[in-house]
Amino acid sequence: MVRPVPSDLSREAINQLQAEGLSELLATILPGHGFYQRKYHEAGLSVSRLRFPRDLEQLPFTTKAELLAAQLAVPPHGNLLTFPFQHYTRMHQTSGTSGRPLRWYDTQESWELLLECWREKFRIAGIDSNDRLFFPFSFGPFLGFWSAFEAGVRHGCLCLPGGGMSSVARLRFLLDNQVSIVFCTPTYAIRLVEVATQEGIKLQNSSVRALIVAGEPGGSIPATRQRIETGWGARVFDHNGMTETGPLGFECIEAPGGLHLLEAACWPEVIEPTSGRALAPGEEGELVITSFRRVASPLIRYRTGDLVRIDPQPCACGRALVRLDGGIRGRVDDMLLIRGNNVHPSTLQMILHRFEQVAEYLIEVDTRSALTSLCVRVEPTPTYDRALLKEQLEQTLRSELLFRVEVEIVEPGSLARAEMKAKRVVRKS
Ligand SMILES: [Zn+2]
DSSP: OOOOOOSOOOHHHHHHHHHHHHHHHHHHHTTTOHHHHHHHHHTTOOGGGOOTTTTGGGSOOBOHHHHHHHHHHSTTTTTOOSSOGGGEEEEEEOOOTTSSOOEEEEEHHHHHHHHHHHHHHHHHTTOOTTOEEEEOSOOOSOSHHHHHHHHHHHTTOEEEEOTTOOHHHHHHHHHHTTOOEEEEOHHHHHHHHHHHHHHTOOGGGSSOOEEEEOSSTTTTSHHHHHHHHHHHTSEEEEEEEETTTEEEEEOOSSSOSEEEEOTTSOEEEEEOTTTOOBOOTTSEEEEEEEOTTOTTSOOSSEEEEEEEEBOOSOOTTOOOSOEEETSOOEEGGGOEEETTEEEOHHHHHHHHTTOTTEEEEEEEEEOSSSSOEEEEEEEEOTTSOHHHHHHHHHHHHHHHHSSOOEEEEOOTTOSOOOSSSOOOEEEEO
């Protein structure tokens, strides 16, 4: 029986739970865990002498590159497991968009923990057994929707898989089955609105009352969020989880546009990406996670690559949990450097999605000449004045980014649409 992952604890209770969780984790996994045992031995650390959380910062960070190298050296699992391999019942893997996919394994017990994380989120979003949950995506090896689907079943909801279907078929299925909650990426939520419009379907009249979106920034970007909420006539809940960390980030009802972390299952830190220095609440940096409850495949001070900012103000919902203002604001390695200016792709999305005439876009970064340039290819909605849109977008981008961005208007329907994460940045080098 897995313990619950409550979200309504006091700060004192969270601190105590985290301190105990860290000590228990290290006592359980060391000295039997091949990867961490070697890592700490090489760092000259005697972990049994350390006290947590006081000494946590003495432990070195863990990176995805290290985990991948471990799996390459000792395939398939790379000594990243706490228990004998035959105890594991689940394998999922990362999308591999930035290299080789990382395989991640769960035992029945660690999987149950992930389901508990989801169930707490369902309670917070007011989802109960009257709800019909729809998962319009191909059930590949990504962890997210598998865990949400099973948690929905466990929660008593009717759960409807949507793999192997076209977007039109998914929309018909959704209407026929009177779905109330949809799980997808922000990009695909917008895509379904576009297809519905082409098919003459009014999603605002459907029984869908909420969408839980994840997989990329967007759920906490105001213009993207508004576009989804208007198109569906339903509430957006942003969500965050990684294959390696499990589903940890959720949006409360009272404060849209941010993510609380389920600290009963993790220890979050925010660091300056270059130096590794700890940052104070309010400063933007990289999220580092210690997943002390997923003992079968633990992460200790794992650099997620996600850029976040902890809200220094208490949340309107009254929860003591850390809240990431603006959700996941971007990725450390996605940052664009354009003539001395740092730009997140999500900042461009924030601007472009404010224009309802922008149906889709693609960012092209050209580093072939001495001066890196940025071009945005924009696909307009069919009825719009193209010259006017180009002028309006170039002016707005220039005034908000403080440098020139070329906008090229392309034919409607010419840019690719994604079912999962959108690939909206292309680099020419
Ligand atoms: Zn809140």
